[in-house]
Amino acid sequence: MTRRNAAIIFGGRSAEHDVSIMSARSVYESLDRKRYNPILVGIARDGKWWLQDHAKGFPVHVASTGSQIAFLPGAGGAALVHRRNEDYRIYHIDVVLPILHGPFGEDGVLQGVLETAQVPFVGCPVLASAICMDKQIAKRILRDAGLPIAQFLALTTREEVNFRFAQQTLHSPTLFVKPASLGSSIGVSKVHCESTFQAAVDLAFGYGSKVLVEAYVEGRELECAVLQDPERPTELLCSWPSEIIPNSQHAFFTYQAKSDAGGAITKAKADLDEALANRIQALSCETFKVMGCEALARVDFFMRSNGELLINEVNTLPSFTRSSMFPKMMKESGISYDVLVERLLEHAMKRYERAMASS
Incomplete structure (x- = not known):
């Protein structure tokens, strides 16, 4: 061979x-x-x-x-x-x-x-990669498709909005401030008061030219892994949702919490009834299709206490160590890490063959 x-x-x-x-x-x-x-x-x-x-x-x-x-x-x-x-x-x-x-x-x-x-x-094509990376564009596409998201404001300058205006517009006393195009919770702040708002905005602008201010959503943090079939692109495997429970020492699932051994409790298989899990899986697959994703993606959610689901973001190249959530969710679905890597390589080559055959 x-x-x-x-x-x-x-x-x-x-x-x-x-x-x-x-x-x-x-x-x-x-x-x-x-x-x-x-x-x-x-x-x-x-x-x-x-x-x-x-x-x-x-x-x-x-x-x-x-x-x-x-x-x-x-x-x-x-x-x-x-x-x-x-x-x-x-x-x-x-x-x-x-x-x-x-x-x-x-x-x-x-x-x-x-x-x-x-x-x-391996992975998503140009357009899906670009729109999923830019959280403002991604949220607009999800919203226009009728999919549920948290309310947000987009800033392109540091002085564009003040804390009180953001609170009133988003109907939320607590706000999240984050770079529009970054992951791993880098540059993200949870803001409770006016005195720390500008510092949070400045921090986020240190990582890019656009910043999001979002309404705080109190609820559970859930994730779903979606894997596309190499031979039949219309067929998607969607994992049982996982859950992240940040340690009480951290205000949310921060970059530090992700790095600390005890920064959060992660459950590769969240405690959910089957009907709710099916609803999350269906919404994940719909999100994958709406965003034009291919190969793989991880869809992140917030779930309020009343069961309302809100899509937080879509990761087209999620963290990929053996202990990362995407491979762990796939393992729960019966696909080992080694097999997962092989399937992604196979998908890349099959997609290329189809593209060359149609050109």
């Missing part, structure tokens, strides 16, 4: 650089070496792509030395590799696993590069 060259791209320019490295390490360790030859491509924080060809095992950080690498447009996976003071070489990549989170990796930018290079890749 001929082994395929599978490029694992990780790191990146976003604040989720370190989260990406952890996810990519798990994928690297699970890759079937009989079928795939892993090619490690690390994106440094300055955006340069480096071939990690001197690493023994998976690197603990992106080494910004050695050979730089870039995909050639329209070359069907050919990548140009250049080492300082040496000639250029060509690597052939059969499939790409873009294991990046946040801007410049999960937002359609990298997906556009890979589509231009005409190489199969």
